[in-house]
Amino acid sequence: MSLPESLHDPSFHQGIRGSYCQVKIMQFFDASSEVELRLQLGGWNIQSSKDIFVDANDTSLTIRAQHSGSLITLLETNKLFDKVKPAETIWFIDDDQLVVNLKKQDPDLKWPDIAEAWESLIAGSSQFLKGASIYIIGDSTEINQKVSRELAVGIGYTPLSTKELLESTKELLETFAKQSIDSWVLAEGPDSVAEAETAILESLSSHVRAVVATLGGHQGAARRADKWRHLYAGFTVWLSQTEAIDEDSAKEEARRTIEDGRLAYSNADVVVKFQGWDADNAKSVAQACLSALKQLILSDKKLPGKKSLYIRLGCRGDWPNIKPPGWDPSTGDEVASPGS
Numbered sequence: 001m002s003l004p005e006s007l008h009d010p011s012f013h014q015g016i017r018g019s020y021c022q023v024k025i026m027q028f029f030d031a032s033s034e035v036e037l038r039l040q041l042g043g044w045n046i047q048s049s050k051d052i053f054v055d056a057n058d059t060s061l062t063i064r065a066q067h068s069g070s071l072i073t074l075l076e077t078n079k080l081f082d083k084v085k086p087a088e089t090i091w092f093i094d095d096d097q098l099v100v101n102l103k104k105q106d107p108d109l110k111w112p113d114i115a116e117a118w119e120s121l122i123a124g125s126s127q128f129l130k131g132a133s134i135y136i137i138g139d140s141t142e143i144n145q146k147v148s149r150e151l152a153v154g155i156g157y158t159p160l161s162t163k164e165l166l167e168s169t170k171e172l173l174e175t176f177a178k179q180s181i182d183s184w185v186l187a188e189g190p191d192s193v194a195e196a197e198t199a200i201l202e203s204l205s206s207h208v209r210a211v212v213a214t215l216g217g218h219q220g221a222a223r224r225a226d227k228w229r230h231l232y233a234g235f236t237v238w239l240s241q242t243e244a245i246d247e248d249s250a251k252e253e254a255r256r257t258i259e260d261g262r263l264a265y266s267n268a269d270v271v272v273k274f275q276g277w278d279a280d281n282a283k284s285v286a287q288a289c290l291s292a293l294k295q296l297i298l299s300d301k302k303l304p305g306k307k308s309l310y311i312r313l314g315c316r317g318d319w320p321n322i323k324p325p326g327w328d329p330s331t332g333d334e335v336a337s338p339g340s
Contacts, residue, residue, distance in 0.1 A: 023074045028114055033107040037114055039098040049093050056086040077115040082106055121290045122154040128297040130304040133210040133234035137222035141215050143239055146279055148213035151286040161213040162200045190219035197221040205233035205315050225264040232319035233311050237289045238268035242275055270296055
């Protein structure tokens with residue numbers, strides 16, 4: 001499975017990423033096969049649609065107008081909510097409004113707004129996630145927790161943390177009840193913590209509509225290839241800090257890491273690269289996570305149903321090539337049914 005990458009850097013993205021609008025958006029409609037945008041032109045003295053220039057690509061839109069001898073930009077976004085058919089774009093002036101019609105490539109996807117932004121992503125998330133849970137993995141437990149909480153609150157999911165569950169569950173910690181993960185690692189070693197987190201992940205694997213923050217570092221189950229059986233129950237997002245100076249180099253770095261395959265994190269469904277870290281940027285990183293998941297799932301709309309099937313069959317570790325119901329994960333063989 002290919003992994004979409006997203007790069008977050010506050011210096012690159014401010015507000016609605018790549019969007020600019022100099023006129024008021026009066027109305028936005030989604031009419032199944034197309035979307036319609038109405039812009040207020042009052043005060044600009046634009047009389048004819050011949051003075052309007054609309055440049056639409058698959059995922060971007062720029063609207064310019066001739067005004068007082070100059071070409072001005074009325075609206076520009078380099079990230080529409082989804083792909084359109086540029087050749088079928090039409091526009092006209094209706095009284096003092098500019099009307100732009102864009103033909104959608106995917107008529108089944110409802111657009112909450114013209115551009116992909118945090119608000120439109122959370123409004124449209126139920127369409128593509130379909131209740132599937134999300135697991136946030138990466139080397140920093142703190143970052144995993146902050147981003148997962150921001151994401152959960154945004155999309156209306158339950159925020160969960162394996163660190164908090166481990167530190168508060170007496171039955172699992174036994175003699176180390178309510179001690180910190182750090183003290184547990186010192187006393188028992190990282191393998192013991194990873195084993196306990198695996199048990200927590202097993203108990204969470206049947207949950208829906210949850211965002212789970214996992215442990216970072218060597219004590220985390222996600223860092224170990226043999227502990228992924230129950231992580232596959234949801235969509236996994238790998239948060240990875242980068243030294244890359246732009247989005248293209250960050251994507252190339254992500255591809256090299258995935259192809260190298262030495263880190264178990266490379267099993268993740270998507271990877272989100274970001275530069276530096278500040279807790280105030282948790283929402284922006286959460287937006288990048290949701291954007292990457294949207295891109296992945298819309299490329300294969302059967303994925304949420306496949307995740308559900310994987311859970312119903314017992315999370316046997318056979319992701320993404322799910323075996324028949326009789327398959328035995330301990331031997332790799334199909335178990336014969338009685339009487340066969």
